Amino acid sequence: MLRIIGIDPGSRFTGVGIIDAHKQQIKHIHHETIRCGTGDFPERLGLIFSGINDIIKQYNPHEMAIETVFMAKNAQSAIKLGQARGAAICATYAHSVKVHEYAPKAIKQAVVGKGGAAKTQVQYMVGLLLNLQQKIQEDAADGLAVAICHANNRWTQEHIIAGRTGHWRKL
DSSP states (O other): OEEEEEEEOOSSEEEEEEEEEETTEEEEEEEEEEEOTTSOHHHHHHHHHHHHHHHHHHHOOSEEEEEOOOOOSSHHHHHHHHHHHHHHHHHHHTTTOEEEEEOHHHHHHHHTSSTTOOHHHHHHHHHHHTTOOSOOOHHHHHHHHHHHHHHHHHHHHHHHHHHHHTOOOOO
16 A cells, blocks of 8 residues: 655645555545645745645655646746745655645546546546545545546556566556
């Protein structure tokens, strides 16, 4: 069983999702949105760092997956997003959790089946894949989507490598 924390970084809202993955099965463990507000920017980065730190202490994930920075229309927004990612990565790295990065289109492709999916489609598919009855806040759904993407990618890579060594078998 592999516990994965997925993070959708943002300077106002950071989505976090935790799943357990075993072979091709995934199980929902936790999700939340760290609300940073609109106050002093360094304070918001501190909220991201401490929030992720607390979640990691509580749930002990083995690996972390995070969304990469996309090309924003506004350079200032891209810089802030990069700093929010840095705060999340530092909090994770402080606990020796291995970090993996995925492009937004790859995450949507893994969860919805198309890289240009809308946030509502991601929310719907995450709920469906994890058999959740309640509607998930969109940033938390994005965090879960990042974790699901990593679980799928990890499983696929394990089987490609196993196929190259001659030890591959159907599960």
